[in-house]
């Protein structure tokens with residue numbers, strides 16, 4: 053008799069610890085994930101789920117490595133592998149079994165290196181068959197279930213084993229969510245029809261869509277798109293699959309209001325590099341004084357945030373992120389880690405410029421400070437700005453953000 057089976061589902065960690073910098077979206081708290089995982093581990097010990105699953109975007113792999121030739125970025129391969137290894141050690145230390153699938157921000161080789169040894173993609177637990185699918189974006193930015201995962205998908209829906217199933221994948225099959233970036237599998241209607249026709253699949257767990265969706269039930273199948281773990285308030289779900297019913301709790305590590313109103317130092321890129329910003333792949337060297345300033349800010353408990361002046365008509369989104377990552381790498385060379393970057397666009401953009409913005413948009417200078425306050429829980433009265441052009445300085449003073457100098461402690 054199956055169940056009850058309890059699954060703790062967390063998704064989209066976008067972890068960076070050994071990798072410098074952060075996800076291109078500051079709201080994704082890449083550098084805070086290790087301590088957040090320690091807290092999630094305590095939840096696992098209290099709730100004792102039968103299984104923990106992570107459905108992709110485990111590490112936030114930088115774009116030049118993700119989309120370029122791996123051989124060209126040996127340092128990113130080493131750092132990504134170290135971040136996956138960190139995650140693997142955390143998983144292996146849990147008091148329950150675990151299963152993972154990759155997402156579009158994961159690197160196939162680095163992911164395989166960490167997880168392939170001993171990895172289980174299909175198992176039976178408490179009368180349920182848990183099946184993970186490693187799918188990838190194949191048509192531009194859209195995923196499809198092809199190749200080995202497709203063959204396995206068709207097999208498990210039709211083979212001689214009628215054990216009820218749970219499917220794990222990164223992208224969405226249901227419900228249909230329209231967004232500027234593709235969230236759905238290109239073949240989602242086809243996958244949903246096959247799943248529901250089979251009558252074998254009790255739960256389909258996805259990530260990728262950071263807002264998440266309320267669970268949707270069709271026939272015997274419940275589709276759960278879990279909100280991201282990497283953004284406040286760091287949500288996850290616990291599913292309990294009984295003989296007939298599936299219960300889903302959405303929980304969070306953070307509570308209602310943020311308890312801490314943090315301070316930050318915003319680093320406007322203008323005037324802090326020692327030469328004009330080079331192309332995305334070039335080396336950026338921070339002014340040594342900026343290194344001193346960064347160390348002072350971190351010693352003060354401030355979040356060091358890069359403000360990257362971005363002109364989308366001249367530079368694509370991925371190239372801008374790569375350039376900000378290069379700044380983070382140079383900050384590390386001065387002995388500090390940038391917490392995150394905001395990409396600030398000019399107040400006027402034509403249609404071509406707007407087309408190059410990420411689906412999440414990008415702020416103008418006067419929108420930056422309230423946005424960062426909301427996303428990161430900042431107290432702007434305790435924040436400061438160093439560097440940056442006149443428009444940024446004016447926006448800062450308009451929001452009560454003081455200039456930060458080397459003598460400012």
Ligand SMILES: [Fe+2]
Nearest residue numbers: 064109155260
């Ligand atoms: Fe994600």
Ligand SMILES: [Fe+2]
Nearest residue numbers: 109155156260
């Ligand atoms: Fe994703």
